[in-house]
Amino acid sequence: MSKRVLHLLLPAATGALFIVIWYAVVFSLSEEMRFLLPTPGEIIAAFQTNGAALARATLNTAEGALLGFGLAIALSAVLALTLSVSSLVRVSLYPYLMMLQMTPVIIFAPILVLWVGPGLKSVVVITFLICFFPLVVNTTQGLVSTDRNLVELFRMYRASKAQEIFLLRVPAALPYFFTGLRIAATLAPIGALVGDYTAGSSAGDGGGLGFQAIIYSSQAKYPALFATAAVTCVLGFVFAAVVIGLSWLALHQWHDSYERADK
């Protein structure tokens, strides 16, 4: 059997086995306890009955995640460039950056609701806070890890500081930036969900998936709750896939992390 077929077949088999075990667990439970774990069939049915609400919530969460993620990329790039300029700037700012990361974002939620109001704005800020740190740390690390020999080469040619940054440091930092981006991309939907869970609102065009989760759990609609989890998972996959695709586009031609057929 070819490796390719095996690589498709094995995960499919694992999945099938998992579903079998799932059903076995459900039917081993007594009748009155079965509400604790809905079957995959019930979850699919929940998709059908709650389709419209879930779709709207997914779009809202995706919007919050995307805006927060984008904001984090833009601001982290600016901050990373600033931090890379001198080690003095780094030592002055790093402790506070760490503090920001160490404080659980949930704590900020009520404050944010007070400051910017509930709903999308709070969700965006919370997503931003979660995505920001890995991006700044990785990009800064990349900007300051440029090969010393190449930096000296640029200085030898009498390149300007701007040329050194944009022709040498920024391209060399790209692999690091994409590592940060991959971490942040998986965090963004989670961030948006947590933001929505803690600061979401049904105002406007309704809340996101976090808000929907609160509603379903309060109504004891457990299959719908599982369906919400599944959608969140898919959203995470979409974010990760886009970033992995972008990373491939930017790096595959020249970076050693990608194998090349023509080598």
Next chain:
Amino acid sequence: MAAVVHLEDIHKIYDSGEVQVHAVRGVSLEFSKGEFMAVMGASGSGKSTLMNTLGCLDRPTRGRYLLDGVDVGQLDRNQLADLRNEKLGFVFQGFNLLSRTTALENVELPMLYGPHRPSAREMQERALRCLDIVGLSDRADHFPSQLSGGQQQRVAIARALVNHPQVLLADEPTGNLDSKTAIDVMGVFQRLNDQGITIVMVTHELDIARFCKRNLIMRDGRVVSDIAVPDRLVAEVELRRLQDAETAAKLTA
């Protein structure tokens, strides 16, 4: 003919507070256009310091250095950098190519800086011509990671040539290459030298030095030997000999 490089009693003392290191202790040297010299010596012999001085990367503590008639000691940092870009080309042991840029763009690099930046079209033409000289014009759009070590060093040599330097300075240019590729790269240097380019290279490999015209050995900051290479090797001949030996080995095997 006027000397391209004229060193007169050069001293270099590094002062790191407590310890003074007298790295170069009175070196006088002269070589004219078309010279091809290997500088050898153990680590700490002062050969790197001498190369840094020749490359205008470091100013001597004492002594006079005339590069193509210009007194290097009289120049400030920026003038020194301009002189370096105009008169000198550099080749390094580790190639020092930008991995994200193609061979062509890497060769264009030295032209991007300095006061006289050529047009994009001219830069490309000059870079292509230099790639052609080192035999890589068909690899212009390849990234360094798509090239072998020997090819990467050829790109680096093309980059060193692009500003039409008087002198090519190479620091262990074959240090990262296997012996066959090293001979191949020495062949590129020999061809350039035949066209009149002056080359100074640091090496610690005796058989590589034998491809040069002149060998200089340093010890404790002084020149202890400066001789013309008696039976100079020709890269093309050596490569053919190597190939014949390989074929013979295959036949007997």
